Amino acid sequence: MKIEFYKHSVGKEEIERVNSVLNSLFLTTGDEVAEFEQRLADYLALPYTVAVTSCTAGMHLALIAAGLKPGEEVVTTPLTFIGTANSILMAGGVPVFADVEMSTGNIDPTKIEEVITDKTRGIMPVHIYGQMCDMDTITEIAERHGLFVIEDAAHSLEGRWRGKASGYYGDYAAFSFYATKNITSGEGGAISVKGEESYELLKKLRLHGLEKTAGQYPRRAPRRADKEAPRVSCASRGDIQPLQRGLLQHRRNRAPQNKGRGRTRLPPFHDSRRGAAVERDSPLDKLSPRPSHDILQGTLRLQGRDVPRGRGNRQTHDQPPSVPSPEG
8 A cells, every 4th residue: 555645635726716816917926915914814813924935934034033143043943844943044143952852842941041142142942743832931031031032833833832823922933835734835934923013024024125015016117126125134035926825825724624534534543453552651641731733743752661562563563663672
């Protein structure tokens, strides 16, 4: 049996929405983008979101908006996609790694203060696999040391910490709409931001200082940089296109039903593997009851003593190869 790593689902509604964009006046930063930004902000219960080309671009722009200067340090986790550290480097900063919790894989708040120096400017927690970090403790540390917090929420569009979405606790949060995410436009991302001044700055940063989008200009008017643009240190182009937003509009609507349908398609594991089943409560005991999240991916870390070594398990190869053998 072949097990697919991933297979995207594009329905009739998405195709029709993309076609409507192709037949519209604007192929760049038009009304579809503004509509999606508003709907995303409403879903997150946050004031503003800014659509960009990727989560990495979002973190990069957020770091610039937060005022990171060359050589300043940002504390983050080593257990993440390389885009997290790359965004810090792209903004001129230095990534500094704090260790992770064994039980969640998220950055360990008790390790953060161990690596804070007089050069530290911010903290970038990553909500790994969709489970949000301990944002209460992280924001308390940030406030005590005068640091900004930018959440890498690439996995955590649907995550909640004490009932609040990613972006509620941090100054900014960056989201991903890459091909394998819960909703996707192929490539794409967004930044959530709470302050109006930072929101206006991010809109300029994503498009070389241009404050207005294509959809805000008169039909035949030339597109010029706004008068404040020369005072903005612009990052690489980070605006996302209506074709991608058109795809996202319907994928956002379909996400809940796709999630339920996908679970019903799971194989009858408990029936087909009944003879090899092993009950083990220790992994469950490690799960945190506080966050609410949709698991994007998952990793189960076991030590040798956690894996039963019964005859049935050896015959069906249930024991992970990384676990020492019974003789060891």
